[in-house]
Amino acid sequence: MRRAILTLILAIAAISVARAGVTDKNIEKAVDYIGVKSPVEFCGQKFYLAWSSHPVEIYYLQEYLPKGESLERYNEMLTLSVLIWDKTPREAAYAKAEELEQRKKTDKVCQYMVAENDGEYIVDFIVSDSNGDTLDCVEADVHHYRQITVNGRKATLLTFYSRRAYGDDILPFMQTIPTLRPQWYDALSRLNIKPHIKKNT
Numbered sequence: 001m002r003r004a005i006l007t008l009i010l011a012i013a014a015i016s017v018a019r020a021g022v023t024d025k026n027i028e029k030a031v032d033y034i035g036v037k038s039p040v041e042f043c044g045q046k047f048y049l050a051w052s053s054h055p056v057e058i059y060y061l062q063e064y065l066p067k068g069e070s071l072e073r074y075n076e077m078l079t080l081s082v083l084i085w086d087k088t089p090r091e092a093a094y095a096k097a098e099e100l101e102q103r104k105k106t107d108k109v110c111q112y113m114v115a116e117n118d119g120e121y122i123v124d125f126i127v128s129d130s131n132g133d134t135l136d137c138v139e140a141d142v143h144h145y146r147q148i149t150v151n152g153r154k155a156t157l158l159t160f161y162s163r164r165a166y167g168d169d170i171l172p173f174m175q176t177i178p179t180l181r182p183q184w185y186d187a188l189s190r191l192n193i194k195p196h197i198k199k200n201t
Contacts, residue, residue, distance in 0.1 A: 033060045034082055035196030040064055042161065043187045047078040058084045060197065074164060081158040082150060082195050089145035092156050093121035096143060100125050109138060121145040122185065126177070139164045140177050144188040150197055157195065159188055 030052045032038065039046035047064035050071055054060050064078040065071065083092070093114055100112045100123075112125035123143040129136045144159045161184050165173030 030062070032062070033197065034062060034080060035198075036062065036080060036193060038064065040078060040080075040191075040193075042078050042191065043183055045076065047076075060195075073166070074162075076164075077162045079158075079160040079162065080193060080195075081160065082148075082155055082197065083158070084150055084153050084155040086154050087156065089119065089121045089147050089156055090116070092158070093123050093143070093145050096123045100127075103127060109135070117189075119147065120189070122188070124181065124185075126174075135170050137164055137166050138170045138174060140173075140181075142181070142184045142188060144191075148195065150195055151199055155195075157193060159191055159193060161188060 030049045031054075032049060033052055033054050038049040041047070045066055047066055050063050050065040050069075052060075052062040060082040062080045063071070064080070065074055066076055069075060069077070097112060097114050100110060104110045107127055108130075109126055109128035112123060115122045115124070121144075123145075124141070125143075126138065126140050128138045139162055141160065141162045146157045146159070148155050148157045163173075163180075
């Protein structure tokens with residue numbers, strides 16, 4: 001069962017990778033599929049809808065950036081995803097953990113942890129991109145999984161904060177992560193997102 005979930009999540013992740021060629025000129029074309037008004041405030045920062053996708057019936061994805069940020073090379077991103085299925089937040093979280101366990105084989109920076117609180121799950125992880133032995137980018141992510149109901153159907157809401165550093169900024173950034181992490185946890189747990197999806201979308 002977990003393997004099937006992992007396969008689906010990997011396929012979903014590929015959608016985000018596929019949008020790597022999207023530029024800021026596409027921002028005005030983003031569609032609010034899940035009824036969450038832009039901007040969304042997170043950790044005192046306003047995030048504006050920058051890109052969205054609804055590739056299959058059960059899946060909605062919306063990415064938000066602060067003003068001045070680029071989809072091609074962002075520093076901060078907030079992502080909202082809705083999966084309308086009968087899987088639990090725990091299953092989704094541990095499928096992500098399995099994906100990261102595989103990534104550790106090729107990413108020397110990759111590490112993760114999974115935490116649970118009252119049926120909600122957090123996957124906290126760090127990943128990187130490199131050119132040989134030189135790190136090009138380090139990304140710290142916190143995924144928050146919560147069970148919701150959408151149009152009478154069971155669903156998982158994934159709220160996902162991502163922060164990146166590049167080149168010479170990587171080491172100072174990594175040193176700040178332990179201090180910033182509790183703020184991210186608290187902000188995600190307090191984020192009052194209530195998706196409202198039109199039945200014909």
